[in-house]
Amino acid sequence: xxxxFPPRRRRRFEELTLQVIAASVAVLFLLPLLWAAAASLRxxxxxxxxxxxxxxxxxxxxxxxxxxxxxEFHRYIANSLIVTAVAVPTTVVFASLTGFAIS
Amino acid sequence: MLAPYxxxxxxxxxxxxxxxxxxxxxxxxxxxxxxxAGLTNFRELIDDDVFRIAITNSLLYxxxxxxxxxxxxxxxxxxxxxxKRGVRLYRALVYLPTIIPDMAWALIWLxxxxxxxxxxxQTLALAGIDGPSWMTDHTSARLAxxxxxxxxxxxxxxxxxxxxxxxxxxxxxQVAVDGGSPWRAFWAVTLPSIAPGLLILMFRDTVFSFxxxxxxxxxxxxxxxxxxxxxxxxxxxxxTAFGYLRFGYAAAMTLAMYVVTALVLWLQxxxxxxxxxxxxxxx
Numbered sequence: 174x175x176x177x178f179p180p181r182r183r184r185r186f187e188e189l190t191l192q193v194i195a196a197s198v199a200v201l202f203l204l205p206l207l208w209a210a211a212a213s214l215r216x217x218x219x220x221x222x223x224x225x226x227x228x229x230x231x232x233x234x235x236x237x238x239x240x241x242x243x244x245e246f247h248r249y250i251a252n253s254l255i256v257t258a259v260a261v262p263t264t265v266v267f268a269s270l271t272g273f274a275i276s
Numbered sequence: 277m278l279a280p281y282x283x284x285x286x287x288x289x290x291x292x293x294x295x296x297x298x299x300x301x302x303x304x305x306x307x308x309x310x311x312x313a314g315l316t317n318f319r320e321l322i323d324d325d326v327f328r329i330a331i332t333n334s335l336l337y338x339x340x341x342x343x344x345x346x347x348x349x350x351x352x353x354x355x356x357x358x359x360k361r362g363v364r365l366y367r368a369l370v371y372l373p374t375i376i377p378d379m380a381w382a383l384i385w386l387x388x389x390x391x392x393x394x395x396x397x398q399t400l401a402l403a404g405i406d407g408p409s410w411m412t413d414h415t416s417a418r419l420a421x422x423x424x425x426x427x428x429x430x431x432x433x434x435x436x437x438x439x440x441x442x443x444x445x446x447x448x449x450q451v452a453v454d455g456g457s458p459w460r461a462f463w464a465v466t467l468p469s470i471a472p473g474l475l476i477l478m479f480r481d482t483v484f485s486f487x488x489x490x491x492x493x494x495x496x497x498x499x500x501x502x503x504x505x506x507x508x509x510x511x512x513x514x515x516t517a518f519g520y521l522r523f524g525y526a527a528a529m530t531l532a533m534y535v536v537t538a539l540v541l542w543l544q545x546x547x548x549x550x551x552x553x554x555x556x557x558x559x
Contacts, residue, residue, distance in 0.1 A: 188360070191355070191360065192360055192361060194355060195355050195356060195360065195362075195363070195366050196362070196366065198352060198355060198356075198366070198370070199362075199365070199366040199369040199370060200369075202369050202370045202372060202373055202427065203369050203372065205373060205381075205384055205385070205388060205427060206372060206373065206376070206384070208384070208387070208388055208395045209384040209387070212387055221390075221392075221393035222393065223393070224398060225395050225398045225399065267280050267281055267284070268281075270277045270278075270280060270281065271277070271278060271280075271281040273277060274277040274278040274281075275278065
């Protein structure tokens with residue numbers, strides 16, 4: 174059955190639909206990261222769950238401390254920061270120089 | 277002002293590339309000095325079954341990944357173009373997967389694609405769908421690589437968004453005043469106006485996609501498996517060079533990959549130039 178809305182209500186309805194679609198798409202892009210974040214809080218050595226649990230029990234916050242203990246994680250972060258700090262300004266400067274020269 | 281770029285280009289790209297091409301005509305294992313081998317490497321390439329599989333896989337990957345990534349970028353950009361509540365947040369979320377390093381992204385998907393415990397198959401099970409076994413089956417393994425790469429489309433999304441914001445408003449309004457549908461406005465005004473950006477994006481994404489499946493094949497495909505199903509050209513070149521220490525043969529394959537990439541780009545260019553020309557005059 175076709176329902177005819179008056180124009181203003183129809184506008185509202187369309188806007189709402191678009192809003193819902195936009196939010197769902199955004200969540201779709203967030204989902205893999207959400208799952209990764211959930212996995213990062215799972216206790217080490219516990220068998221994998223047989224269902225999706227976004228909040229594991231118990232929540233293993235200490236994983237984040239462990240990673241800094243067993244790996245030189247602060248060193249890795251520093252390395253990434255150094256490379257980025259050098260590469261990004263260099264790229265921007267040389268790319269804009271080149272772009273200006275050949276445009 | 278071109279000097280710094282040309283210097284960098286010569287030292288870091290042109291010279292190594294020429295050296296690499298030279299290597300393609302030698303036998304070289306990184307222990308003994310390279311020995312000239314003429315066309316032996318290329319003769320071997322023709323009979324190499326794995327190389328043929330790798331080329332087919334790579335072309336198949338391009339055929340699915342590039343259109344899907346472009347369409348995904350364009351549709352999300354169209355959806356998030358107009359100001360609406362939370363649109364800035366949504367745009368940021370769409371870009372978010374793109375800033376995850378390749379290696380971390382592959383590890384995330386290794387978990388997501390786990391056929392029993394992975395959240396993807398668990399979600400499918402909620403919907404009553406029996407999910408595929410992903411990385412142990414040929415077709416679904418290839419599909420999985422395409423799928424995981426279809427999330428990292430932030431660059432294309434930004435370019436589409438920028439092109440869409442440049443679409444002349446008055447032309448769109450004119451179509452509306454003339455009683456044309458939004459559908460008609462899209463085909464007559466929006467698409468011709470964003471076509472150049474879209475085409476550049478397609479060429480760029482093709483080159484990118486040829487190379488970007490290396491880390492997924494290495495981590496998620498565990499080295500190109502199952503049974504060579506995710507052995508794309510970069511994966512095979514890497515194994516040949518650093519697994520079997522056959523740098524000359526790997527260089528010959530790299531050269532072949534260049535040719536294949538160029539050929540695909542040329543085909544795309546030839547077939548789209550006319551399309552773009554037609555669009556401009558259809559209006």
